[in-house]
Amino acid sequence: MRTETKTNYILIVLLYLFALSTVLYSFEAIQSVVMILSSVFMILQFRSEKPFFTTKTAPFLLSFIIICSIGLWYYSSKSVQLIANNLLLFVVPLFSIYLYQSKRFLENKANILLTYCFAVGLLCVYIVGYYIKDIPNHQFNWYFARFNIENHLHFHGTYLSLWMGVAVLFVMDFLVKRDESKTYLNYSVAVLMVFLIAGLIIINSRMILYSVLFLSVLNYYFYYYKTNLGSKKKTFLYLIALVCLILFLSQRYIADIEFLYKNAVSNSSRYTICYCSLQTIFDSFFWGIDPNIIQNKLNTCYDNYGFYELSKENINSHNQYLDYFLKGGILLFISFIFTLIVKLRHSLKQKNYLYFSISLLFSFAFITENILVRQYGMFIYVFCDVLLLGAILSDESHNADKIEER
Numbered sequence: 005m006r007t008e009t010k011t012n013y014i015l016i017v018l019l020y021l022f023a024l025s026t027v028l029y030s031f032e033a034i035q036s037v038v039m040i041l042s043s044v045f046m047i048l049q050f051r052s053e054k055p056f057f058t059t060k061t062a063p064f065l066l067s068f069i070i071i072c073s074i075g076l077w078y079y080s081s082k083s084v085q086l087i088a089n090n091l092l093l094f095v096v097p098l099f100s101i102y103l104y105q106s107k108r109f110l111e112n113k114a115n116i117l118l119t120y121c122f123a124v125g126l127l128c129v130y131i132v133g134y135y136i137k138d139i140p141n142h143q144f145n146w147y148f149a150r151f152n153i154e155n156h157l158h159f160h161g162t163y164l165s166l167w168m169g170v171a172v173l174f175v176m177d178f179l180v181k182r183d184e185s186k187t188y189l190n191y192s193v194a195v196l197m198v199f200l201i202a203g204l205i206i207i208n209s210r211m212i213l214y215s216v217l218f219l220s221v222l223n224y225y226f227y228y229y230k231t232n233l234g235s236k237k238k239t240f241l242y243l244i245a246l247v248c249l250i251l252f253l254s255q256r257y258i259a260d261i262e263f264l265y266k267n268a269v270s271n272s273s274r275y276t277i278c279y280c281s282l283q284t285i286f287d288s289f290f291w292g293i294d295p296n297i298i299q300n301k302l303n304t305c306y307d308n309y310g311f312y313e314l315s316k317e318n319i320n321s322h323n324q325y326l327d328y329f330l331k332g333g334i335l336l337f338i339s340f341i342f343t344l345i346v347k348l349r350h351s352l353k354q355k356n357y358l359y360f361s362i363s364l365l366f367s368f369a370f371i372t373e374n375i376l377v378r379q380y381g382m383f384i385y386v387f388c389d390v391l392l393l394g395a396i397l398s399d400e401s402h403n404a405d406k407i408e409e410r
Contacts, residue, residue, distance in 0.1 A: 012106050015045040019112075022387055023120035026167060027127065029159060032379050039386060043092060046390065049102035060350065060397050061098050063342035068094040070336045078294040086295065092386050093376060094343070100394030113391060117174045118193070120387070124171040125196045127164070128203035131157075135206050146208045153207065162373050163380040165209035169216045169365055170384055172200050176220065177358040180227045215368040219361045226357040273311060274322070274372075280305035281321040285329050292333030320377065324370035327377065350396040359392040 018041055025035045050056070057065070071090040075083035103109050134156060135142075135149055142148035154161050175197045182190050204213055284293070284301045293301065303315035321327045329337040344367055351360040366375065366385060375381035 011045055011048045012108055015042065015049070015103070016109060016112050016116075018042045018045060019116050019391070020119055022390075023116050024123050025383075026120060026123040029127070029380070030157075035379060035383055039092060039383065042390065043096040046096050046099040046103070049099050049106075051102050051105070054102060054105070056098065056101075058397070060346050063339050063346055064094045064098055067336060067339040067343060070332045070339060074292070074295065074332055074336075078296060080296050082296065089376075089382060092382060097386060097389035097393045098397065100390050100392075101397040102394075103390075104394040104398045114178070116391060118178065121171045121174050121178075121193075121196060121200075124167050125199050128168065128199040131203050131206055132199060146206075150207055160378070160380070161207045162209050162212065162369075163375075163378065163384075165204060165207045165212035166365075166369055166375070166381070167384055168200050168203045168207070169212045169369075170362060170388060172197065172204070172216055173219060173223075173358065173361045173365065175200065176223055177361075180223075211368055211372045212365075215365050219365060222364075223357060223361055226360075273314060273319075276306065276309055276311045277302075277314065277319060277322050278326070280309070281323065281326040281330065285326070288330075288333065290329075290334045292329070292331055292336065295331050298330050320374050322373055324373070324375050327374045347393070347396065354396055356392075356395055359388075359395065362388050362392065 018038060021038050022042055025038050028034050068090055071094075072087050075087045131153060134153060138149065138152050142152055150161050157164070175193055178193055179190070179197070182193075184190075204216060280302050283305055284298070287293075287301075299318055299320065302321070303318065306312070306314040306319070321330060325337065325340070328340045344363060347363040348360060348367075351357075351363060366388075369375050373381070376385060
């Protein structure tokens with residue numbers, strides 16, 4: 005452990021503000037300022053005695069270099085923002101390797117995660133209250149309920165669900181490792197979990213909801229079969245009851261089955277978006293195209309297939325993997341995939357099941373949304389990496405997510 009400095013103290017305060025800023029989601033400028041200040045103090049953590057360029061960090065740095073090359077080659081008024089955003093996504097979190105040398109950070113990490121969870125929990129309490137108040141309007145129809153909430157909050161449901169999903173995984177990890185002596189806190193977190201799940205059910209974002217269910221089952225295997233914590237049978241019954249309850253209350257999966265039964269997949273707008281994205285990639289010979297004209301290319305393709313509403317709304321690729329393929333071709337696509345592989349491989353190898361689950365959740369979310377092109381998506385991605393990535397990059401054995409025998 006290194007000697008604590010003033011920058012350590014300031015950074016920890018900023019990380020608490022980072023977590024709390026979820027409540028002030030409508031003030032995007034506040035989130036931006038907190039992210040920028042946190043990034044500056046993250047970089048100030050650099051210490052020459054700890055290697056920065058390693059095989060683990062290489063995919064992240066390569067992705068950023070490719071993005072920089074694209075921004076400079078196709079220079080426009082948007083280039084600076086493109087480079088700055090990806091600096092936050094791929095480079096700044098790498099400095100968390102030095103953060104994990106700070107004893108004060110390790111002591112505060114769990115509290116920072118809980119602060120985030122309770123902040124998102126407040127949003128969920130408000131959503132549940134609004135949902136109940138709005139029953140005369142939506143009459144328990146999931147689509148109208150979500151539409152009304154999105155319009156009221158001015159917050160896209162997919163990103164809101166992603167925030168909730170991350171919080172659910174944080175809370176699940178906390179409950180597994182809980183200190184039995186902190187009864188009040190444990191009960192408070194259990195109540196928090198109820199509101200988080202209620203929020204997920206109400207917003208009903210398919211990919212996030214199903215991913216959280218899958219990861220809940222996976223975490224049960226990790227925590228109770230890979231280790232000897234808790235009552236396996238009792239926890240398994242709770243888990244089955246939870247899955248059944250969510251599926252019973254969620255109407256979304258029923259609508260999905262009905263659509264597939266009545267319609268061909270090719271008739272869906274999702275299929276057209278994916279097809280046009282792939283067609284644009286093929287037309288570029290897999291080398292990517294100018295980011296400034298990607299949307300025009302997609303709109304032309306939508307119109308050619310009669311989906312004029314998609315072009316009118318300027319719908320993007322709705323897939324983070326395809327978005328990077330469109331921008332940087334096969335090189336950026338592969339380097340981005342390898343950043344995810346590094347996270348998944350090394351977190352699983354180090355039994356860091358929390359970060360493994362978080363990385364999987366993002367990997368699933370990337371399939372149906374360009375998560376990293378909006379601030380709300382960048383916010384939660386950077387937040388998780390700043391707090392968790394350093395554990396797998398560091399060669400130290402003090403993995404904050406390691407399960408201890410009780």
